[in-house]
Amino acid sequence: MKQVKIGIIGLGGRAETLLASIVALSGEVVVTAACDFSQQKIDHFLGLFDKYKIKRPKAYLRHLDLLDDKNVDAVIVPTSWNSHIQIACDAMKKGKYAAIEVGGAASCDELWQLVHAAESTGVSCMMLENCCYGRNELMVMNMVRKGLFGELIYCECGYEHDLSEMGYRTDSRQERALHNLHRNGELYPTHGLGPIAKILKINRGNRFLTLTSTATKSCGFDLAARKKGINNVHFNEADIVVTNIKCANGEVITMTHGVSLPRPYSRDCRVQGTQGIWLENSNGIYIEGISPRYCKLDVAGNPYSTHEWTPVKDLYERFDHPIWQAYRNNVVGGHGGMDSLALRAFFDAVQKRTTPPIDVYDVAAWMCITCLSEQSIAMGGLPVPIPDFTNGKWVCREEELPSKWSLNEVY
Numbered sequence: 001m002k003q004v005k006i007g008i009i010g011l012g013g014r015a016e017t018l019l020a021s022i023v024a025l026s027g028e029v030v031v032t033a034a035c036d037f038s039q040q041k042i043d044h045f046l047g048l049f050d051k052y053k054i055k056r057p058k059a060y061l062r063h064l065d066l067l068d069d070k071n072v073d074a075v076i077v078p079t080s081w082n083s084h085i086q087i088a089c090d091a092m093k094k095g096k097y098a099a100i101e102v103g104g105a106a107s108c109d110e111l112w113q114l115v116h117a118a119e120s121t122g123v124s125c126m127m128l129e130n131c132c133y134g135r136n137e138l139m140v141m142n143m144v145r146k147g148l149f150g151e152l153i154y155c156e157c158g159y160e161h162d163l164s165e166m167g168y169r170t171d172s173r174q175e176r177a178l179h180n181l182h183r184n185g186e187l188y189p190t191h192g193l194g195p196i197a198k199i200l201k202i203n204r205g206n207r208f209l210t211l212t213s214t215a216t217k218s219c220g221f222d223l224a225a226r227k228k229g230i231n232n233v234h235f236n237e238a239d240i241v242v243t244n245i246k247c248a249n250g251e252v253i254t255m256t257h258g259v260s261l262p263r264p265y266s267r268d269c270r271v272q273g274t275q276g277i278w279l280e281n282s283n284g285i286y287i288e289g290i291s292p293r294y295c296k297l298d299v300a301g302n303p304y305s306t307h308e309w310t311p312v313k314d315l316y317e318r319f320d321h322p323i324w325q326a327y328r329n330n331v332v333g334g335h336g337g338m339d340s341l342a343l344r345a346f347f348d349a350v351q352k353r354t355t356p357p358i359d360v361y362d363v364a365a366w367m368c369i370t371c372l373s374e375q376s377i378a379m380g381g382l383p384v385p386i387p388d389f390t391n392g393k394w395v396c397r398e399e400e401l402p403s404k405w406s407l408n409e410v411y
């Protein structure tokens with residue numbers, strides 16, 4: 001296979017982690033160009049290549065100049081949230097595949113531009129949603145496709161992570177903090193929703209129809225700011241935003257976003273069907289016929305049945321997704337190995353010039369939850385229609401080429 005030549009646009013902390021994962025892929029991929037509009041960030045990033053003892057890439061201050069570089073096949077875009085979509089559109093218009101980092105959209109209009117760019121250029125845009133390649137998420141998808149959960153009924157997901165330090169970081173102009181300062185919505189939907197959308201076959205026989213979002217009051221960020229002596233900020237982002245999505249096939253997804261209160265990290269996943277349930281926060285799966293179920297007698301001597309969780313890890317040997325069966329003894333890169341898998345899936349699509357496993361329709365459907373949830377909250381929780389970015393193709397999509405990286409089927 002031809003070595004993939006990559007440009008990285010946006011050289012912050014995330015780019016550093018991605019570079020470490022790319023270096024660990026040893027030779028499949030080479031970073032030939034790097035861009036940031038901060039010279040300081042460029043200098044720091046280029047220094048990492050010396051540390052890894054690999055050739056420095058060509059550096060650019062403007063992403064449009066990098067996109068003209070003939071020595072770049074595809075770009076990875078770990079910039080801050082507001083710039084992902086525009087840069088991906090520019091890349092596709094120059095015939096280059098783009099992999100954007102996670103985030104939400106500011107408007108549906110920019111997502112339509114993304115979809116039209118992919119449709120008119122024939123190259124595609126993937127989101128590097130690493131959680132789609134998480135071991136548990138993939139195992140559950142494998143089990144769902146084997147029919148072990150029966151017919152799917154209800155799912156939950158979320159992003160709950162104490163990032164309250166953003167309360168005193170607004171002066172650093174860190175964009176993420178500014179989004180939380182000014183906006184109020186489901187700001188970080190894809191870590192939870194990406195894997196769930198794939199499990200529910202969104203855009204391939206199913207789609208998101210409507211959502212409603214409800215926001216609590218906002219205390220956590222302000223409290224964190226006050227503790228540092230900052231008394232003049234008030235954050236708009238609610239401590240908890242709850243979003244309910246109704247799907248065309250009748251399933252409901254409840255999403256929870258909370259990044260300002262003290263608590264352990266969770267993506268809150270729950271997948272429930274007529275035969276079983278996965279509950280991330282219980283570390284357990286219950287499947288009829290596989291998990292323990294006992295008949296006991298209550299104090300009056302009447303029989304009742306109890307269901308017990310099977311620990312998720314006890315099912316790895318039997319139900320690990322083929323990707324993880326091959327990977328579990330040699331995990332490399334960031335976020336428990338998920339980063340490397342997402343990158344390899346993207347590089348595979350670039351090498352073969354095929355549609356990536358998370359395609360432009362997925363990107364649009366997942367990212368629109370952010371701006372639509374803001375609208376719903378602003379209207380007191382009214383339902384908001386979710387656009388069909390496939391323009392009807394979800395009913396009968398053309399078959400994807402079988403690929404080990406597929407997130408639709410298990411090959």
Ligand SMILES: NC(=O)c1ccc[n+]([C@@H]2O[C@H](COP(=O)([O-])OP(=O)(O)OC[C@H]3O[C@@H](n4cnc5c(N)ncnc54)[C@H](O)[C@@H]3O)[C@@H](O)[C@H]2O)c1
Nearest residue numbers: 010011012013014015036037041078079080083101102103
């Ligand atoms: N998948 C994950 O697990 C994960 C983890 C962390 C961060 N992220 C995502 O990665 C992205 C980057 O996060 P970060 O923490 O590195 O952010 P950051 O703000 O530290 O870095 C972003 C960099 O992009 C540069 N930049 C912004 N717009 C640009 C433009 N138009 N042209 C060139 N450079 C530009 C900035 O100067 C900055 O150096 C975000 O979308 C974040 O949500 C994902």
